[in-house]
Amino acid sequence: MSYATEKLTEEKVFKDPVHRYIHVKDRLIWDLIGTKEFQRLRRIKQLGTTFLTFHGAEHSRFNHSLGVYEIVRRIVDDVFKGRPEWNDDDRLLTLCAALLHDLGHGPFSHSFEKVFGLDHENFTKKIILSNTEVNNVLRRVSDDFPKKVEEIIAKTSKNKLVISLISSQIDADRMDYLQRDAYFTGVSYGHFDMERILRVMRPREDQVVIKQSGMHAVEDYIMSRYQMYWQVYFHPVTRSAEVILTKILHRAKALYEESYQFKQAPAHFYSLFKGEITVDDYIHLDESIVLYYFQMWQWEEDEILSDLAQRFLDRHLFKYVEFDPAKEYKKLSELSILFLKAGIDPEYYLVVDSSSDLPYDFYRPGEEEERLPIHLLSKNGEVRELSRESSIVDAISGKRRTDHKLYYPANLLHDEGPHKEIKKQIRKLLDLE
Template structure:
């Protein structure tokens, strides 16, 4: 039997808190899960620093990747199978892309990417196409198969329907992470009727569409996403931890460039700091490695690096105030000056952080990121863009919400410290007294 069609002698299942069971019958999927590159995702948290705010948020990219695979499997096996618009030859390709879509994420994902100008999708591509265990398994399906999987994840494939299952405004990726993140953070915002949405999904040539009868379930999904972003993903305490994490990595890089003599040499970071990171180096990095360095760097002579590491490890985070950069830039310049006079480096201890989200958008030609809208399938087979039928969605369509906060170390501004007058002025500007 060809490897692409090979089934396990007995179905394997993973017990899952969100989907109850994750089912695997395909030999290729089972083999991919067992690769070292996929197993590495167990050591990358799905929500980065959020565990410092919501103590249950310890789940991993591994959990999420299995969840996305399971949602896609259910859509194509239970809903799309036998429909003329769905090509069953794309089944394994779709399942592999769903399973591997987050394969290139690094430790603390987006913070890590920002500091070193990485893109996890680039690394996903390199893992799938490089000399890896994942690549060897995909090659067993066919010589061009790894490239096909990579193209789906990179959204460059001509198979738009397959792409939309994994990456669109209503896709398996979002449907899994909203429910999974709500479950592990203990909040109720991310819950919506996924069963209903799956039942009313229909394949079309270039995207998944939703039967009109399922519109209210989709409205609920979009509002769930909106609430999760502002109540969980952009939570100011998690962002404070992210700010400190980012500043630790910046400081370590700067010290390395200045030939600082580390007590604990950043061996795992050397190629990154030099801008010469290889795939092999990248795959050695996970959150346990990063946290080891943070633990050790608490003992460094450099006071900024050691202090920031102590703050992260012991959860002594920065406080914050609301801030409007457009109207308060003079205040920020004054605070910068006062921080320097107080002997506190504003580069590391006075940070503006911005959060921004666009909950739903319709197609706007020519924009940098053209979002494929959600289409409803009407009874007469006509397709209608969601916001034209839903007043709720219309009310938030195209409306970007942005929030800015100014982070600072409250303990450094205490009354009983040195340079009281300057610190009093800082506190007054921050409206702390």
């Protein structure tokens, strides 16, 4: 028996609050779960700073990755198996790509990436292809198997059908995180009839299509996604925590570049500050490491770093007002000058943050990002793009929604202490009086 077809002597089962059970019967999948690179995902939250808004949102990338694997397993083992358009030889490749798709996420994910110019997809690729435990396990299938898995995740493979299962506008990734994030945040928005969607999925040469009879379940899924983005992912309190997190990292990097003498040397950050981070450095970074430094930085001599670290840890977040950068750029300039006069550094304490989402779109030639549309399969075998059949989806298709807010530290703008008149001017400009 080859390693690729080897089964466990007894099926392993993970109890899961979203899918009830996650089943593992392939030796390869079980071995991948046991690697240190995959176990590291237990120490990275799925929703970054959202736990400061929704206290239940403590779930990890590990939970989510297992969930995506389980959805894909159900599709290829229960829905696609035996269908002429599906090649069962792709089964293991699909399961591995589903399991490992988020392997390269760093602590606090997107906030961390922005500060240090990183790309989690690039690190996913490096972890799969470098000398890692994950790579060693995958190579037991064949020398080129790690590359095949990486190409599915990176969307560079010629196997478009498998890619669409992992990454499209209706994929296993989104179906898991919408339900999982809704469950752990306690909101009702992210729920939809996933079982129905799975039952009406059909394989085609270049992508998964949905039977026409499942259109209403897909409409529900798209609206769930829309609501989750604006009610959970872009929640202004969560964004405030992200702003402070980002500014902590910016400040620490700036101090390092100024040869500031930290009380607690940020050894884990040196390669990041230098822009020379290796795969090994990256694998050893997780949120427990970052939070340890935040704890230490509360006691630094630098007042900005100390204050920002305390704010994040004790949840003393910035307040916000609605803001339109295109129309109010003069106000921002005035506020920056007044902040400086009041002894408050606007670089760290006056921040415009923007959120933007496109809930559904079809392919538009010439755009940078090709969005693979959702196609419906009629009884006569004709395939039609979803928004042509659904008036609900058509109403939101191609319509990008953008929101801007201006964040500031309300406690520093009180009348007490020096600069009373200047702070009064600031409050007036922010419409706080």
